Amino acid sequence: MAGVWSSGGDLTSATRGLAGAGTKSAGLSFGGYNSDYVATTEEYGGSSWSSGGALATARTTLAGAGTQSAGLSFGGTTITHSPVTEEYNGTAWSSGGNLAVARASLGGCGTQSAGLKFGGDSPASAVTEEYNGTAWSSGGALSTAVWGNAGAGTQSAGLSFGGFVSGNVTTTEEYNGTAWSGGGALSTARRQLAGAGTQSSGLSSSGYAGTYSEVTEEYNGTAWSSGGNLAVARRTPAGCGASNAEALCFGGYNGDGDTATTEEYELPPPEMTIQTKARIEHPDRLKTIQSKARIEKAGVINDVQVRADIKKFGQNKTIQSKAAIEQQGINKSIQSKARIETGDLSKIVNAKAKIEASLTKTIQSKATVKQFDTVKTIQSKATVEQQNIDQSIQSKARVESGGLAKTIQTKGRVEQSGVSTTVQAKARVKDEDLIKTVQSKARVGTGDLAKTIQSKGAVKQSDVTKTIQSKARVGTGDLAKTVTAKARVEDEDLLQTIQTKGRVEQAGIAKTVQAKARVESPGVGKTIQGKANIWAFPAGYVKMRSEDVNDIKSLNDNRIT
Secondary structure, eight states: OOOEEEEOOOOSSOOBSOEEEEOSSSEEEEOOBSSSBOOOEEEEOSSOEEEOOOOSSOOBSOEEEEOSSSEEEEOOEESEEOOOEEEEOSSOEEEOOOOSSOOBSOEEEEOSSSEEEEOOBTTTBOOEEEEOSSOEEEOOOOSSOBBSOEEEEOSSSEEEEOOBSSSBOOOEEEEOSSOEEEOOOOSSOOBSOEEEEOSSSEEEEOOBSSSBBOOEEEEOSSOEEEOOOOSSOBBSOEEEEEETTEEEEEOOBOSSSBOOOEEEEEOOOHHHHHHHHHHHHOHHHHHHHHHHHHHHHHHHHHHHHHHHHHHHHHHHHHHHHHHHHHHHOHHHHHHHHHHHHHHHHHHHHHHHHHHHHHHHHHHHHHHHHHHHHHHHHHHHHHHHHHHHHHHHHHHHHHHHHHHHHHHHHHHHHHHHHHHHHHHHHHHHHHHHHHHHHHHHHHHHHHHHHHHHHHHHHHHHHHHHHHHHHHHHHHSOHHHHHHHHHHHHHHOHHHHHHHHHHHHHHHHHHHHHHHHHHHHOGGGHHHHHHHHHTOOOOOGGGOOSOHHHHHHHHHHHHHHHO
């Protein structure tokens, strides 16, 4: 015996992409989207919703588990996918351990201390994680990676169904606490649906199957069977409930906008079951009975009204006839009354037949028009939605493809131009800097070298001149004359040798200084000083007194300089 949906109290705010937990009489709604990501929490008391404590992190397409007083929220998206987990104590949310893999549009079930997360995007995932009340750990992977799936059951007896792989799927998988295995397939493939119940008493409702879906299916642990359809077709709602005999479906998007509609699912009472069965098994007979009842009811009402009119009319005529009888006689009054009553009765019978025929045609016509309009409306809506979806996908693909191509080309041109300009600029700068450096270095080096040589030459010449003058002043004029005379008298050849050697050495020093200046300008000063202090006489020539030798060295220094 399939359940049926009935109206419940609307959410305070119309919301899609929300999550749920709890039961039909104590439900919990949290998160979602309605013009922006929301942190709203609402609690259901069996007939209406009231505000609860807000989530710490606003997000949509998240999953839920647990009860109204011990809820669990995990995953979702806030522009980027979120690993956030939060725990509800019936009043406020607090932080729990984060998911290992951030996911949105995922399936979930279980309790606050034993939660189960599976599937999600993007891309489509087969990852399963188990929660112990503190942290998440890896569980057995789904057989098929999927997103937009729904869940039901517990951590050790979970159920995953529906979703999207390369298209909407009917896949159902059952979890035993360690691994997933195949279950009975849904009758209608769809994604972004709501789930409730357990592994052996599951409920799937709503979703997107090319159009917004009102389909409901019940699971018995082996196969799915049809349940009563939702009054409002929608996608991305939330669901909760203990079994497929009592559940809630609330929120979502119905094609025209976000909805606050809440519907309650339960088994019908016996009378309703009989009536429903009668309508399903004998729709034509039921229509005949209903039509006949309406016709008979209309006929009875009309007959009563006609009889009342006749009686009233007869009474009036009777009074009038009585007056006429008194005036014209009893016979004329009776004849007149007979004619009037016979004529009126004939008219009443004919009118009644026409009314009944007209009523039958009206009912048939109305039924035909309504059925025709309903079919046309459904077909038209499906065609429009399909065309809109196809056009949106094609348009988006063209825009994204065109934009990507232009972006890549533009980026390539900009990068190529930038690289070329940078290389040329760097080459020009580097060449110009190199030329300037070489020129500057050459100017500085040459200028410094010239200045150094000139300066050293001038200083040295000045020092030598001062030394000779000083020595001449300090020493006696006689000593200078004696030394000079003695040099000429004793060894004219020695003097010539010294002079020759001095000239040779002076020429060598000059060449050395020039060569050194060209090779290493910083060492010019030291070279000049060092070479000027060179004194080299062959050992055989040093035969005079030390005073004479010193005088001759001073004289030779003067020559060299």
